[in-house]
Every structure is written in structure tokens, then in C-alpha cells.
Amino acid sequence: MDEVLLRSLTPSVIGILVRRGADFAAAEDAVQDALVAAVRAWPADPPRDPKGWLVTAAWRRFLDATRADAARRRREDVAEEPAPGPGPAVDDTLLLYFLCAHPSLTPSSAVALTLRAVGGLTTRQIAQAYLVPEATMAQRISRAKRTVSAVRFDRPGDVATVLRVLYLVFNEGYSGDVDLAAEAIRLARQLAAAVDHPEAAGLLALMLLHHARRAARTASDGSLVPLAEQDRGRWDTGAISEGVAVLQAALARDRLGEFQAQAAIAALHADARSADETDWVQIVGWYDELVRLTGSPVVRLNRAVAVGEADGPRAGLAALAALEESLSGSAGTGHPVPRHAAVAAYLHERDGDLALAARLYAEAARKAPNLAERDHLTRQAARLNARRMR
CATH class of the missing domain: 1.20.58 (Methane Monooxygenase Hydroxylase; Chain G, domain 1)
Structure with missing residues (x-):
């Protein structure tokens, strides 16, 4: 069974059913049933036209479900008009990208729906990737499908929103039997070819x-390796x-x-062939462009690191101080920019203030978003404290 083929055909088949009159939720359910049937039937009797087979099987399941609901008879009459088959050659994948990135959805729901409808992943696979119970993910996907079922596509979708959803998928990394980073690259290839x-x-x-x-x-022990220390041969x-x-x-x-x-x-x-050969001056220039484009405090935080590498730690700390001053009116306790303490720790260590750097690494470890990063930052604090005791 070619799982990659099935996943690549999924958005097109859903799109065909939607264009024939099925709402998104019903179309997606019917296609999932057809995929299950394909897994059972194809090994013994592979079809000559896999897409046509899936369209026909999914359409029959949609009609069966429609007929079973007496309150939807009018829609059933409309739905029976098209004949089974592959349908028109249109960009259904792109339509589903925009549907799954609808602004009414939360980012997590948009990501889950994209993985299900465009990526062709099962609810179990998505739940494993997010380390949540399958029932929890099923509820999230069901709510998302209900939200977008009534959406009409009479205007072009927002490419920027779709791109952000795919970026969220990529940043989830991977776990279980689904590699979300690789999946995001596969989907990004499709989108880049379509728009x-x-x-x-x-x-x-x-x-x-x-x-x-x-x-x-x-x-090998699972600990994080910073960029500067990575084996570039790998x-x-x-x-x-x-x-x-x-x-x-x-x-x-x-x-x-x-x-x-x-x-x-x-x-x-x-x-750069080594960390020492990195062109930090050019990198600072690109961060300046990013600041101009986004105004993001996170970008400015990363720029402070680059400035510290290009012009020395004191210059980096000055850039960090400028960021802190611009955010001094932010509400709430603690610093509003993620990983701020880790960046400050790094720059202070390079500037020679090991005691302050160690305290900041420990603070950053307490705020770390995952276990691997927390372990890495804790090790950094311990390393500096050991150096100070010598």
C-alpha cells in the first residue's frame, strides 16, 4: 500500500466532493471512509485509476450518509446530479489550504485540520504527534470541521495565513510515527507549486x-547541541x-x-564552513530587514545575539537594553519576549560576568518550553557555576 500516494490524493478528492455539493465535514468523513476501504482493497486488487477509485468510493459513502438523513433530502437531490468519477481538473488542494487556515479557527485547530484534510493523516497520527489523547484530537478536528463547513469560497484566500499555519506545523517538529517537520516540507512544496x-x-x-x-x-544522549557546536559534516x-x-x-x-x-x-x-567563519555582519543586515518587515520583539531579540557576534558582547547587550526599554510598558510580570533570559545569559557570559550569566541561565531553564531545552539551559548554569568554583 502506497501511503504517500493516498495522502497526496486526499485533498484533491475532498475538493471534488466539496465542489459537487458536499459540505466540508461530510466530504472529509466520506474520504476518510474511502481511504480505509482503499487500505483493505488495494493490496489484492490495485486500481488503474487510484484517484478515480477514491472519488467514486467517497462519493458513494457521502450519498449513503445523505440518504440516511431525512432532514437533508433536498440536498440529497442536488448531490445526486454529478456522475461518479474524477471530476474537473481544478486546484482543490489550494482550496483546502485556504479552508483549513480560515481566520475563524484557532492556530492549533487550523494546524490539525490542515494535517487531516491536506496532509491525509489520521486522527490517531495527529494525536500522537501532539502527544494528546486521540479522543481529544478528534473533538478538536470535529469542531474545526463544523466551523468551516458553511464557508463559501467567493473570494481569494489569504496566502499569508496559509503560510503561517504551515510554519506552525513545521515548528512542532516530530514525535510518534509522524514527522511533522517533513510533512510540513511536503505540504510547502505543494503550495509553492500551486501559487x-x-x-x-x-x-x-x-x-x-x-x-x-x-x-x-x-x-547521542538526546541533549541539544547549539548551532556553533554542531558537526557540520552531518x-x-x-x-x-x-x-x-x-x-x-x-x-x-x-x-x-x-x-x-x-x-x-x-x-x-x-x-559557513565553521562557526568562526559565519558572516555575522550580513546576518545583522538581514535582521534589520526583518525588524523593518515585522517589528517583532522576538526578531529584535535574535538581532541582539547577531549584533553581539558581529560587534562584541557589549554591543549585543546594548541592543538588548534597547529592546527592554521599548517594552518597558508591557503588562504582566516577567519579560514578555520568550527566551530573553537565555539570550541575556549568553551575552553576559561572553562579556565575562559568569555569576549573572549563571543566574540568568537558571531563570531561562525554569521558563523553557520543553524538557530538552530546560536540560540544556540547566547544564549551562551548572557549567558556569563549576567554573566559578575553581
Whole structure:
């Protein structure tokens, strides 16, 4: 059974049913039933036209469900008009991207629905990836499907929203039997091929360049390896070459966006043969572009690190102080920018203040979003405290 083929056909088959008159929830349920039937039937009797087989099987299941509901007879009459078959050659995958990234959905629901409808993953696989019970994920997906069932596509969708949903999928990483980072790259390839938008290419390039470093990010014991300490011989040169080529083509269109700028920074890291050869001056320039494009405090935080590498730790700390001053009116307790304490710790360590750096690493560890990062930051604090005791 070719699972990749089934997953690639899923959005197109759902789209055909939607265009024939099925609402999204009913279409998605019917296609999932058809996929189960395909898993059972195809090994013994593979179809000559897999897409046509799935469309026919899903359409029959939709009609059966419609007939069973007397309150929906009028819709059943409309639904029976098209004949079974593959249907018109239209960009159904793109339609589903926009549907799953509908602004009425929360980011987590949009991601789950995208993985289910566009990615073709089962509820169990998505639940495993998010480390939540299958029943919890089923409820989340059901609510999302109900939310978008009445959405009409009489206007173009928002590509920027779709890109952000895919970026969220990529940043989830992977767990269980579903590699969400690889899945996000597969979906980003589809989107970049379907839309004439440089930021779609920028996102694909960014994913490829980050994913190229994946094998070197963790040690054999599972601990995190910082970028500067990674074995660059373990980086995927094929993914780097592809990412750089995709990025160059996007930048040549002179319509810069934040994903292209982020990809340019990743490309500069990938181009350096060692950490010492990193072109930090260019990286600061790209962070300046990102600040101009987004105004994001997180971008400004990362820029402070780059400034510290390009011009020395005191310059980095000055950039960090400027960020803190601009955010001094933020409500709530603690610093509003994630990983602020970790960046401050790094810069203070480079500046020679080991005691303050150790305290800041410990503070950052308490706020870390996951166990691996918490362990890494705790180790950094312990390392500095050990150095101070010598």
C-alpha cells in the first residue's frame, strides 16, 4: 500500500466532493471512509485509476450518509446530479489550504485540520504527534470541521495565513510515527507549486535550510547541541543546495517578505564552513530587514545575539537594553519576549560576568518550553557555576 500516494490524493478528492455539493465535514468523513476501504482493497486488487477509485468510493459513502438523513433530502437531490468519477481538473488542494487556515479557527485547530484534510493523516497520527489523547484530537478536528463547513469560497484566500499555519506545523517538529517537520516540507512544496507567491518559496527554502541541520541538533544522549557546536559534516548538503536555489529564485523577484529574510539568515549559517567563519555582519543586515518587515520583539531579540557576534558582547547587550526599554510598558510580570533570559545569559557570559550569566541561565531553564531545552539551559548554569568554583 502506497501511503504517500493516498495522502497526496486526499485533498484533491475532498475538493471534488466539496465542489459537487458536499459540505466540508461530510466530504472529509466520506474520504476518510474511502481511504480505509482503499487500505483493505488495494493490496489484492490495485486500481488503474487510484484517484478515480477514491472519488467514486467517497462519493458513494457521502450519498449513503445523505440518504440516511431525512432532514437533508433536498440536498440529497442536488448531490445526486454529478456522475461518479474524477471530476474537473481544478486546484482543490489550494482550496483546502485556504479552508483549513480560515481566520475563524484557532492556530492549533487550523494546524490539525490542515494535517487531516491536506496532509491525509489520521486522527490517531495527529494525536500522537501532539502527544494528546486521540479522543481529544478528534473533538478538536470535529469542531474545526463544523466551523468551516458553511464557508463559501467567493473570494481569494489569504496566502499569508496559509503560510503561517504551515510554519506552525513545521515548528512542532516530530514525535510518534509522524514527522511533522517533513510533512510540513511536503505540504510547502505543494503550495509553492500551486501559487505564484515569493513568500511560499521563501517558506519552503527556510524549512529546507533548517531541516538540513536536524541530524546534528541532538547528541547521542538526546541533549541539544547549539548551532556553533554542531558537526557540520552531518548537515544535509542536498537540502541546503535546494533551499539556497529556491531562495535565490524568490529573492530575484524583488518582493521581499519575512520568510525570505529568515531563509537568507539560515543560508548564511549554512554557507559557513565553521562557526568562526559565519558572516555575522550580513546576518545583522538581514535582521534589520526583518525588524523593518515585522517589528517583532522576538526578531529584535535574535538581532541582539547577531549584533553581539558581529560587534562584541557589549554591543549585543546594548541592543538588548534597547529592546527592554521599548517594552518597558508591557503588562504582566516577567519579560514578555520568550527566551530573553537565555539570550541575556549568553551575552553576559561572553562579556565575562559568569555569576549573572549563571543566574540568568537558571531563570531561562525554569521558563523553557520543553524538557530538552530546560536540560540544556540547566547544564549551562551548572557549567558556569563549576567554573566559578575553581
